[in-house]
Amino acid sequence: MVNVSFTNEQLLVLNDWNDKIDPQKLVCLFNEPELEEQDLVSVLGAANALYRSGAPVISDNQYDLYISMLRNINHLHPYLNKVEPEVLAEAKTVELPQRMLSTEKAYSIKDIEKWLKRISKAAQEIEVSEQDIQIRITPKLDGYAAYDDGETLYTRGDGFRGQDITRAFKRGLKVAASGGRGLGPGEIVIKKSYFDDVLSEIFENSRNLQAAIIAEKKVDEDVQKAINEGACVFYPFALLPNKVIGFSEVIENFEVIIEEIWNAVDFDIDGVILETTHDAIKQRMGATRRNHRWQIAFKVNEESVDVEVINVIPQTSRTGRISPVAELVPTRISGATISRVTVHHYNMVKTNGVGPGAIVQIVRSGLVIPKIEKVLKPVEVTLPETCPSCQTPLLWESDHLICPNKTDCPAQTENTLIHFFKTLGNNDGFGPKVIEKLSNCGIKRIHEIYGIKVHQFVIYGFGDKTAQNLSDQLQASREIEVEDWRFLSAFGVSRLGGGNCEKLLKHHSITELFDLSAEEMIKIDGFAQVSADAIVEGLANIKKEFFKVYELGFNLSITPKESENENLDSPIAGTVIVFTGSMQQGSRGDMEKQAKSLGAKVAKSVTGKTTYLVTGEKVGETKINAAIDKGVKVLSEQEYLDLIG
Numbered sequence: 001m002v003n004v005s006f007t008n009e010q011l012l013v014l015n016d017w018n019d020k021i022d023p024q025k026l027v028c029l030f031n032e033p034e035l036e037e038q039d040l041v042s043v044l045g046a047a048n049a050l051y052r053s054g055a056p057v058i059s060d061n062q063y064d065l066y067i068s069m070l071r072n073i074n075h076l077h078p079y080l081n082k083v084e085p086e087v088l089a090e091a092k093t094v095e096l097p098q099r100m101l102s103t104e105k106a107y108s109i110k111d112i113e114k115w116l117k118r119i120s121k122a123a124q125e126i127e128v129s130e131q132d133i134q135i136r137i138t139p140k141l142d143g144y145a146a147y148d149d150g151e152t153l154y155t156r157g158d159g160f161r162g163q164d165i166t167r168a169f170k171r172g173l174k175v176a177a178s179g180g181r182g183l184g185p186g187e188i189v190i191k192k193s194y195f196d197d198v199l200s201e202i203f204e205n206s207r208n209l210q211a212a213i214i215a216e217k218k219v220d221e222d223v224q225k226a227i228n229e230g231a232c233v234f235y236p237f238a239l240l241p242n243k244v245i246g247f248s249e250v251i252e253n254f255e256v257i258i259e260e261i262w263n264a265v266d267f268d269i270d271g272v273i274l275e276t277t278h279d280a281i282k283q284r285m286g287a288t289r290r291n292h293r294w295q296i297a298f299k300v301n302e303e304s305v306d307v308e309v310i311n312v313i314p315q316t317s318r319t320g321r322i323s324p325v326a327e328l329v330p331t332r333i334s335g336a337t338i339s340r341v342t343v344h345h346y347n348m349v350k351t352n353g354v355g356p357g358a359i360v361q362i363v364r365s366g367l368v369i370p371k372i373e374k375v376l377k378p379v380e381v382t383l384p385e386t387c388p389s390c391q392t393p394l395l396w397e398s399d400h401l402i403c404p405n406k407t408d409c410p411a412q413t414e415n416t417l418i419h420f421f422k423t424l425g426n427n428d429g430f431g432p433k434v435i436e437k438l439s440n441c442g443i444k445r446i447h448e449i450y451g452i453k454v455h456q457f458v459i460y461g462f463g464d465k466t467a468q469n470l471s472d473q474l475q476a477s478r479e480i481e482v483e484d485w486r487f488l489s490a491f492g493v494s495r496l497g498g499g500n501c502e503k504l505l506k507h508h509s510i511t512e513l514f515d516l517s518a519e520e521m522i523k524i525d526g527f528a529q530v531s532a533d534a535i536v537e538g539l540a541n542i543k544k545e546f547f548k549v550y551e552l553g554f555n556l557s558i559t560p561k562e563s564e565n566e567n568l569d570s571p572i573a574g575t576v577i578v579f580t581g582s583m584q585q586g587s588r589g590d591m592e593k594q595a596k597s598l599g600a601k602v603a604k605s606v607t608g609k610t611t612y613l614v615t616g617e618k619v620g621e622t623k624i625n626a627a628i629d630k631g632v633k634v635l636s637e638q639e640y641l642d643l644i645g
């Protein structure tokens with residue numbers, strides 16, 4: 001899958017690493033598209049040895065891909081449970097003053113959200129409030145990891161034992177940012193601008209150079225010059241430019257912060273590091289054998305390939321929109337073979353010429369779903385004229401082709417049923433396969449499914465056990481509590497996702513919504529004419545079916561009404577309040593409850609919509625200033641108590 005051959009220097013490194021592995025066999029493995037567990041480990045081991053010696057043979061992306069392949073085969077493999085080691089002669093290692101670990105990696109904001117959830121959970125376990133958690137964000141230097149205890153400079157080695165490379169300081173290596181010695185972990189790095197101006201003609205990349213800085217034998221004279229001129233430095237992580245922000249701000253301002261930190265230093269970086277600064281939480285979360293759980297590296301990995309389109313297939317979705325699915329000549333990208341990709345809409349198919357024989361550029365960024373980035377060679381296309389499911393003539397609705405047959409199109413009814421059970425989320429069993437089977441037996445509506453008895457499931461072709469199970473699932477889905485907004489959104493009305501349902505239900509009960517006019521809906525914050533019209537029409541379309549299902553008796557929890565509070569006669573009614581820090585007069589939870597009962601909305605983090613930030617003890621200046629910057633009024637606990645009387 002990659003084109004690999006070894007230089008003489010690389011052959012020497014490989015021989016030092018493992019003289020029992022035949023380099024010729026390795027070359028074959030590197031060029032293999034699929035590898036078994038043991039071969040993957042050989043490939044990873046060899047790539048790592050070469051990388052640590054400053055002579056990498058594959059890209060970091062490619063290496064990380066092999067890692068994820070190994071994880072897919074056996075996530076418990078020891079190779080994944082340790083720090084990738086440098087190639088060291090056993091006799092020359094010394095014990096490190098502190099364990100040095102690798103970092104867990106995230107490739108999407110979703111991964112970061114998951115990590116934040118784990119922090120939040122740990123915080124809860126030790127009763128630390130989310131508002132007291134801060135996240136420090138720094139550039140992830142792509143250099144040579146080292147540790148400075150003030151006397152000795154060590155390489156990371158295998159994480160337990162490294163090499164003594166104090167000689168680098170003796171050669172004149174300086175500590176970056178005018179820092180002194182003894183600041184712990186950091187990285188040996190080379191200024192990017194200096195490398196580009198002075199060294200790029202001599203060295204292929206700065207990784208080749210890092211190894212030269214700490215070389216045991218004589219230092220290369222260009223490298224010595226770079227050291228003397230202060231272009232090579234040891235950068236302790238403690239001194240890195242950073243941003244320390246509140247827990248909830250990470251996701252709110254993610255892109256802006258990442259971009260700022262990404263561009264904060266004139267060194268090669270391969271991501272940004274996020275970590276909590278809360279000691280008790282760090283202790284609680286601890287570390288695996290490979291990485292600290294309280295720290296994560298956010299990386300971007302993007303790959304693109306040019307692929308030929310075989311055909312574009314129309315597929316009818318739940319809402320009647322026809323999705324164009326492009327079938328591709330199977331092609332590998334980021335470790336997966338893709339053979340199809342969904343095109344945005346039929347207008348794109350038409351205007352960009354996506355059809356059989358077209359060449360498109362597919363991009364896959366950070367292991368997410370691949371998408372078409374550009375059309376490199378357009379072709380003439382013929383558009384479908386009828387619905388692939390019910391053969392009704394299609395219509396254009398802005399950029400989309402749609403099937404107007406709302407009541408009898410099998411694709412639409414099946415996808416609606418699938419959507420209902422998936423959104424409800426309190427049962428399993430009613431996935432695409434089961435729904436298709438039921439649909440083939442003429443079951444088209446949600447209420448019809450709820451009417452099926454065990455023996456009927458058997459008649460429809462399910463085994464005795466499955467039939468009983470499906471029946472039990474239906475029973476359970478009515479008994480388990482589910483939010484009314486989720487229930488409503490399960491009906492799949494266009495523009496009625498969970499968020500909009502909740503907004504509406506804050507003002508009207510679920511049954512009242514069906515009598516609401518568009519004019520009344522527009523009065524609610526967040527609804528404009530177009531969406532209100534569409535929602536009113538959508539609700540009218542499902543009204544009969546909705547009540548048939550509703551009357552089966554679901555265990556709905558009701559969204560609290562906003563109006564009940566807005567009309568209250570209290571000095572804080574209708575305001576948005578954030579409490580932070582530890583309170584003196586009572587617990588923060590009690591104060592929040594009281595504020596709600598007085599008609600205020602209590603929020604977790606300060607935004608432009610916040611009215612008051614009420615501060616207890618131990619609240620950082622940054623937090624207060626950030627609130628003031630957003631035009632939020634900051635009150636002490638006493639000032640707040642005076643306000644509410």
Ligand SMILES: NC(=O)c1ccc[n+]([C@@H]2O[C@H](COP(=O)([O-])OP(=O)(O)OC[C@H]3O[C@@H](n4cnc5c(N)ncnc54)[C@H](O)[C@@H]3O)[C@@H](O)[C@H]2O)c1
Nearest residue numbers: 047048051056058059060063102103138139140141145273
């Ligand atoms: N191209 C190849 O053949 C090859 C081979 C092996 C490894 N690699 C690359 O190396 C990665 C794994 O190696 P790793 O464990 O050395 O690196 P890592 O990417 O897991 O990063 C961990 C290291 O980041 C450093 N770091 C930099 N900036 C930091 C900061 N601001 N705060 C805290 N730590 C910071 C630390 O020294 C730490 O040891 C792989 O994911 C891959 O990208 C590439």
Ligand SMILES: [Zn+2]
Nearest residue numbers: 387390403409
């Ligand atoms: Zn149809």
